[in-house]
Amino acid sequence: MVTASSASIASTALTASTASAASTESTPSTVSAAFTDAGRARQIASTVPDPELPMLTLADLGVLRDVEVGADGTVVATLTPTYSGCPAMAEMRAAVAARLSDAGYARVEIRTLLDPPWTTDWISPEGRRKLAEHGIAPPGPAPRPAPGPVPLVLSPTRREVACPLCGSADTEETSRFGATSCKALWRCRACREPFEYVKEI
Amino acid sequence: MSDDHVYMTLAEGHDDSDARWAFGTGFEDPLHGVDTTVPAGVDREDLAALCLALGDDALVSAQRLAEWTTRAPELEEEVALANIGLDLLGQARLLYARCGQADGTGRGEDAYAYFRDPDDFRNVRLAELPNGDFAFSVVRLLVLSSWRLAHFERLTRDPDPVLAAVAAKGVKELAYHRQWAAEWAVRLGDGTEESRRRTQAALGQVAPYLGELFSAFDVRDEVVAVLGQVTEAAGLSMPAWQPLPGRGREGRHTEHLAPLLAELQSVARAHPGATW
Numbered sequence: 001m002v003t004a005s006s007a008s009i010a011s012t013a014l015t016a017s018t019a020s021a022a023s024t025e026s027t028p029s030t031v032s033a034a035f036t037d038a039g040r041a042r043q044i045a046s047t048v049p050d051p052e053l054p055m056l057t058l059a060d061l062g063v064l065r066d067v068e069v070g071a072d073g074t075v076v077a078t079l080t081p082t083y084s085g086c087p088a089m090a091e092m093r094a095a096v097a098a099r100l101s102d103a104g105y106a107r108v109e110i111r112t113l114l115d116p117p118w119t120t121d122w123i124s125p126e127g128r129r130k131l132a133e134h135g136i137a138p139p140g141p142a143p144r145p146a147p148g149p150v151p152l153v154l155s156p157t158r159r160e161v162a163c164p165l166c167g168s169a170d171t172e173e174t175s176r177f178g179a180t181s182c183k184a185l186w187r188c189r190a191c192r193e194p195f196e197y198v199k200e201i
Numbered sequence: 202m203s204d205d206h207v208y209m210t211l212a213e214g215h216d217d218s219d220a221r222w223a224f225g226t227g228f229e230d231p232l233h234g235v236d237t238t239v240p241a242g243v244d245r246e247d248l249a250a251l252c253l254a255l256g257d258d259a260l261v262s263a264q265r266l267a268e269w270t271t272r273a274p275e276l277e278e279e280v281a282l283a284n285i286g287l288d289l290l291g292q293a294r295l296l297y298a299r300c301g302q303a304d305g306t307g308r309g310e311d312a313y314a315y316f317r318d319p320d321d322f323r324n325v326r327l328a329e330l331p332n333g334d335f336a337f338s339v340v341r342l343l344v345l346s347s348w349r350l351a352h353f354e355r356l357t358r359d360p361d362p363v364l365a366a367v368a369a370k371g372v373k374e375l376a377y378h379r380q381w382a383a384e385w386a387v388r389l390g391d392g393t394e395e396s397r398r399r400t401q402a403a404l405g406q407v408a409p410y411l412g413e414l415f416s417a418f419d420v421r422d423e424v425v426a427v428l429g430q431v432t433e434a435a436g437l438s439m440p441a442w443q444p445l446p447g448r449g450r451e452g453r454h455t456e457h458l459a460p461l462l463a464e465l466q467s468v469a470r471a472h473p474g475a476t477w
């Protein structure tokens with residue numbers, strides 16, 4: 001993925017797993033045809049679960065931005081962090097590298113793409129369905145502020161969040177911040193259950 | 202290319218447990234795998250100084266916010282304060298990493314956070330003041346997040362693509378921080394006589410530090426407009442202020458920074474290079 005900014009170009013490489021260190025030496029000559037298939041590599045990387053929302057894969061979450069296989073068999077996977085303070089980013093990189101390495105890719109490179117920043121709009125329809133299935137209300141469309149100063153809105157903006165448990169629209173926010181950066185706490189006035197809500201960003 | 206060994210360690214660990222993930226040390230370089238070339242035409246020294254100052258504001262603020270943990274008036278607000286601190290800590294890590302690249306030393310985040318003395322910190326003094334009561338912490342966060350948001354919005358167009366990307370991400374987070382603080386300021390100002398009195402007092406305590414903020418980044422009009430909007434909705438009044446002499450940006454701090462850093466840095470300094 002190429003963006004207007006050059007922040008997207010990788011500078012470091014990861015040679016995964018000592019177990020395959022020997023094969024690393026001879027990688028170019030031993031790459032089988034199957035291993036050069038970007039579709040397969042993408043499919044494998046797509047199965048890695050998010051550490052904080054394990055019902056979602058990194059692909060569902062929109063964190064896995066791209067997977068490519070170079071001519072020499074190197075897999076390049078590109079990730080975009082969700083929040084600046086997300087403590088799971090290092091683990092996500094390691095998990096993607098490990099999963100690809102287990103699948104036989106001897107050379108794996110993980111790139112971090114900061115621009116454009118992650119948005120909840122990238123959570124896939126499948127990801128939204130899984131969130132709701134697990135009692136977490138999926139996000140609505142993310143705000144797209146116009147360029148210039150970010151306006152502060154103080155009038156109560158009543159966001160409609162349907163209860164993921166009973167479907168009622170009679171819900172209220174209890175805290176804009178939840179157990180992880182990406183979630184807010186809500187409760188349902190109809191079924192009286194608390195629930196989490198992935199807030200738009 | 203060169204940093205293989207760092208990620209080798211992580212990759213080797215995966216056999217032990219797929220569920221193992223980051224607590225303690227071992228968070229690694231937050232800019233791993235990002236093109237960190239400083240573009241021609243960008244003054245490296247200026248870029249490093251800016252990243253350091255913005256990183257220090259965030260780290261010191263995050264430390265104060267973390268002090269609310271187990272002490273906030275409600276569990277939900279404790280979670281909010283901790284989350285806001287975590288966002289700022291993340292911003293600090295990215296900014297320190299960028300600083301180490303720009304100043305040419307290649308220093309990592311730990312060198313900046315743990316192994317500099319108070320005089321080397323460049324945060325504004327408002328960030329280091331003790332938490333005071335909940336009203337003071339809310340008003341301070343309102344001011345600092347409004348100021349930082351206004352500045353970050355401008356930085357999204359910075360010629361350094363890494364700083365611009367860090368700012369673009371930060372803008373989204375800071376908008377949530379400001380919203381939380383603004384809503385609490387209105388709730389407290391428009392609440393009981395006691396909460397109104399304390400919130401008005403907090404405005405008076407914060408005001409003398411505004412001059413320092415505006416001399417660091419000229420976003421005065423925008424911040425004053427936001428504060429006016431909030432104080433009007435809260436039934437509070439923005440006091441007239443005389444700027445305090447001295448600047449945290451020049452390493453001149455209050456007596457409160459040293460104890461904050463002593464606590465923050467104690468483990469890292471007692472056991473340099475330790476991991477857990």
Ligand SMILES: [Zn+2]
Nearest residue numbers: 163166188191
């Ligand atoms: Zn319900």
